[in-house]
Amino acid sequence: MVYRAEYLWIDGAEPTPEIRSKTKILPDGTEPGVWGYDGSSTNQAPGDRSDIVLQPVFQCPDPIRGGDNVLVMCETLHTADQSPIPSNTRAVAREAEDKYGDQDMWFGLEQEYTLLDPVTGWPAGFPEHGYPRPQGPYYCGVGAVKIFGRDLVERHAEACIRAGLKISGTNAEVMPGQWEFQIGPAGTVEVGDHLWIARYLLYRLAEDEDLEVSLEAKPMKGDWNGAGMHTNFSTGKMREDYDAIIAACEALGQPGKPEEHLAAYGVGIEDRLTGAHETQRFDQFSYGVSDRGASIRIPWQVAHDKKGYIEDRRPNANADPYLVSAVMTNTVGAVLT
Ligand code: ADP
Ligand code: MN
């Protein structure tokens, strides 16, 4: 008979690219092949040369449809010469991995997000008028007046597991309606594939729950935490040796590097990296053991074991994981060779 392949790709939306998808119905026993779409409807091509090529690059079981159905992550290519179109950021991650992948980079991305009530536009758990109790009881909290949206969080984690994604945990965050899931450890390209598909599943499942998912970096102004995508990172050497941990931190602080990294870390960096709410200011660079007010945190356990990984706390929730993993791989890879 037939099965369904959901083709996924990243669009050209400004300022923050989003995931798109469409379904191909295929005879059993055939592979999802090259396909295409109308790039003039995704801000990726002019109307008179609108075709964009979808090149399947990674697939996993579709946990929502079940059965033999699959999700297919694609790269986007020009029709003329099959080269990556400008918004194909996976190609950037691929290049970085080709260059430095022999250092065995691992990434663990902490994707924070906010569930919004589609009627009020406010985070789930915020009353229609006024504000909930100040931050304090919500982070990793339990109980009906603290927690909003847990059904979705649970369904999403189950879907990621069934899809075979490297999801490593979930938790309620500091602001009501804010949550996190983690993907990793995974390689430079792999972490982006898995995170983009996990984002797709989250949006898709939220359709059924009367909730909207926002990756905005600072959804509520004022005394409310923003939403980030902390990037935990190690190379083979860093997992063996503390000197390599320090060398990686120093590499990230070299002249010009903080600016280069922030440019890849998402939209609204200045709004979120204020120096308050467990962040370092966007125009300062620092690293330190256990320091959640530093740009880079060395976890306590890592300082104790004298090996492990570092946490770059700067990326925004709306960052593109392919660009984050690529710039990290390139900066640290060049120094630790
Ligand atoms: P936090 O304490 O900052 O909330 P989390 O537990 O949310 O940290 O996330 C830590 C992430 O780091 C997880 O995804 C985990 O898989 C990942 N991780 C653990 N060890 C390593 C390592 N050696 N290199 C890269 N990532 C790692
Ligand atoms: Mn976390």
Ligand code: MN
């Ligand atoms: Mn968090």
Ligand code: MN
């Ligand atoms: Mn963290």
